Amino acid sequence: xxxxxxxxxxxxxxxxxxxxxxxxxxxxxxxxxxxxxxxxxxxxxxxxxxxxxxxxxxxxxxxxxxxxxxxxxxxxxxxxxxxxxxxxxxxxxxxxxxxxxxxxxxxxxx
Amino acid sequence: xxxxxxxxxxxxxxxxxxxxxxxxxxxxxxxxxxxxxxxxxxxxxxxxxxxxxxxxxxxxxxxxxxxxxxxxxxxxxxxxxxxxxxxxxxxxxxxxxxxxxxxxxxxxxxxxxxxxxxx
Numbered sequence: 001x002x003x004x005x006x007x008x009x010x011x012x013x014x015x016x017x018x019x020x021x022x023x024x025x026x027x028x029x030x031x032x033x034x035x036x037x038x039x040x041x042x043x044x045x046x047x048x049x050x051x052x053x054x055x056x057x058x059x060x061x062x063x064x065x066x067x068x069x070x071x072x073x074x075x076x077x078x079x080x081x082x083x084x085x086x087x088x089x090x091x092x093x094x095x096x097x098x099x100x101x102x103x104x105x106x107x108x109x110x
Numbered sequence: 111x112x113x114x115x116x117x118x119x120x121x122x123x124x125x126x127x128x129x130x131x132x133x134x135x136x137x138x139x140x141x142x143x144x145x146x147x148x149x150x151x152x153x154x155x156x157x158x159x160x161x162x163x164x165x166x167x168x169x170x171x172x173x174x175x176x177x178x179x180x181x182x183x184x185x186x187x188x189x190x191x192x193x194x195x196x197x198x199x200x201x202x203x204x205x206x207x208x209x210x211x212x213x214x215x216x217x218x219x220x221x222x223x224x225x226x227x228x229x
Contacts, residue, residue, distance in 0.1 A: 046219050101156065
């Protein structure tokens with residue numbers, strides 16, 4: 001199972017919006033609604049930010065939103081804040097009853 | 111509150127074995143499926159293994175199939191990963207993570223335990 005494809009890095013200024021893409025295949029992103037996104041600060045464990053493509057767990061800011069079109073899922077962060085600077089990973093359940101992650105995207109808040 | 115605490119990591123030689131544990135608290139452990147997910151130094155996340163809430167279904171990534179064994183003891187609220195025939199490429203921080211039945215995401219993660227495979 002190949003990793004999902006994410007851009008290595010994205011950046012934005014405080015207050016701006018950014019979008020991170022996550023491209024998969026018919027065996028994962030296309031075939032299932034089970035795309036999730038995780039935020040990871042350096043030296044910390046990942047934190048769930050979005051599940052089932054577009055749902056936010058309680059406690060996660062509504063500045064984070066998710067969507068999917070075809071083979072690409074997206075995470076959008078609006079009103080960028082310094083604390084959003086972190087690595088972001090997408091994940092999808094797959095047809096082989098596995099999970100696959102993206103390679104990760106480093107978000108820099110300028 | 112939900113807590114997942116991994117232990118058992120360390121330095122091991124290639125070909126050696128190690129057993130990781132994950133102690134769960136703050137929730138009904140037997141109601142949740144569990145997974146191990148690893149992260150090599152400076153790299154991304156890689157899913158390793160899954161075990162259903164009652165242990166009846168188990169899956170592995172191809173990279174560890176035949177070498178790693180996942181198990182759980184619901185009476186002890188504990189998850190395990192027996193790692194045999196370890197290779198340098200198994201060097202990583204290993205996280206245990208929780209998922210709710212009927213879903214496919216991990217809503218709580220432990221802090222991780224580092225496994226280093228080196229001679």
